Amino acid sequence: MNDLYREILVKQRNSEGAVFKKYGIIALTALLLTGGILFNILLLIPAIAAGVGAFFILSRFEKEYEYLYVNGDFDVDVIYNMQKRKRVGSFDTEALVAFAPEKSSHLDEFRNQNLPVKDFSSHTGQGTVWCGIYNTGNGKEKVLFEFDDEELITDLRRKAPRKVFMM
Numbered sequence: 001m002n003d004l005y006r007e008i009l010v011k012q013r014n015s016e017g018a019v020f021k022k023y024g025i026i027a028l029t030a031l032l033l034t035g036g037i038l039f040n041i042l043l044l045i046p047a048i049a050a051g052v053g054a055f056f057i058l059s060r061f062e063k064e065y066e067y068l069y070v071n072g073d074f075d076v077d078v079i080y081n082m083q084k085r086k087r088v089g090s091f092d093t094e095a096l097v098a099f100a101p102e103k104s105s106h107l108d109e110f111r112n113q114n115l116p117v118k119d120f121s122s123h124t125g126q127g128t129v130w131c132g133i134y135n136t137g138n139g140k141e142k143v144l145f146e147f148d149d150e151e152l153i154t155d156l157r158r159k160a161p162r163k164v165f166m167m
Helices: 016-038 041-058 105-110 150-159
Strands: 005-011 063-070 073-080 084-091 096-101 117-119 129-136 139-146
Touching (some): 005 150, 073 139, 096 105
Antiparallel strands (some): 005 063, 096 129, 129 139
């Protein structure tokens, strides 16, 4: 049996803008609450609304992607705040058109096609970002993964030798 099973967890880094938004929402809620207590009780209504909104918005700030690789097929889940999991994509080898590192010359023919992009990378620059071009019901789609697993790439290349490129 030549089955390969891998679970890869990639934590996405928050941008500076996202961190600014996070603390801005908290500051707005605190300011409205303080204003409602000290100046006008009617400010408590927007303070409560801002608090509820902040709860739901802040629960989506920390993201991790989990890649589940089984015999050439990727399933991708997003995990919010290490609590809530949601399946965001399934990609099989039969729909694969090309798979290579993101800067590879093998992907040059797809660069000017304005393909929809699903980015499941960490944005840290520490791992290798792999780009998969997949056929979907709506045309082609560009999917970005980030991992450094040579055995996974070797297995994927064994499954689709003319579609997977190492450089």
